[in-house]
């Protein structure tokens with residue numbers, strides 16, 4: 001099959017969900033190192049919001065979306081890990097996944113095991129690979145260590161709860177409503193805190209007998225940054241990996257010394273999966289967690305691709321739980 005043109009979501013300017021526009025785009029032949037893929041579903045991620053608003057600037061006009069699953073239609077020269085007809089899924093460093101079909105670099109596209117559906121594939125690659133590097137490749141975290149994880153009922157969050165449970169890590173989870181807290185608990189969080197109604201710093205101190213946690217994983221950003229540092233024990237590690245409430249403002253590094261020789265890192269998934277072999281290995285580890293039943297991919301919202309603006313509104317309004325996909 002050769003898809004010659006495809007509905008594709010593009011923006012011509014940065015702004016609110018109203019700047020998202022669907023257009024019909026030609027889909028060509030894959031060049032060296034590329035594949036052409038026909039999507040069955042696309043993943044929605046908060047990074048897409050940052051790209052739409054310009055918080056993460058890019059050249060305009062731009063196609064959005066970083067995650068999808070579907071069937072490979074054609075492979076370019078030099079691509080050996082995929083062939084036409086393969087089921088595949090990806091999180092890509094190149095945006096443009098909000099579409100029916102596209103040509104993209106093959107390096108980060110992974111063969112999708114038969115036991116994982118296209119929808120699950122589209123919902124889990126970016127979020128699940130993120131959880132993989134957060135827990136396994138950023139700072140050593142041993143069984144019995146305690147991690148504070150914010151926004152734990154979201155797409156990344158519910159995978160993180162289950163991953164932590166499977167690895168024997170105590171997860172103190174925060175979320176913005178009691179219902180979201182219950183969901184995080186159900187998915188494996190050891191303790192939950194509604195950070196809209198409770199002082200999460202005081203509660204973390206209480207839960208850890210005044211000691212604080214070994215690691216904080218903070219994707220909320222501006223609203224939680226300082227409080228998160230206050231939740232760490234001496235020599236603890238702050239992983240600041242997102243900005244759902246806005247960017248962390250510039251700060252004096254001396255604060256890390258004052259609060260107990262803390263460490264801090266600001267990673268991105270795309271640094272971790274830039275190398276082809278590493279990306280494929282991380283995907284295998286993620287697939288193993290899902291196929292074993294340790295991690296279930298929860299899709300709580302589905303929107304047709306053409307209703308992408310509504311999907312963005314819902315995500316930004318904090319009305320989603322688990323993963324959201326765009327159906328094609």
Ligand code: NDP
Pocket residue numbers: 044045046047126127130151152153154155156157174175176177180219220223241242243244245246267268269270315316317318319320321322
């Ligand atoms: P989520 O499904 O987790 O949605 C974001 C959640 O953030 C909301 O549901 C909400 O949960 C919480 N939140 C807190 N404050 C705000 C606010 N002011 N506006 C909106 N939401 C807020 O999204 P994803 O799973 O797609 O991503 C989770 C986070 O992880 C994002 O910040 C994303 O950028 C980051 N990320 C980073 C990566 C990296 O490698 N650096 C890779 C992947 C994701 P609640 O109501 O419970 O507070």
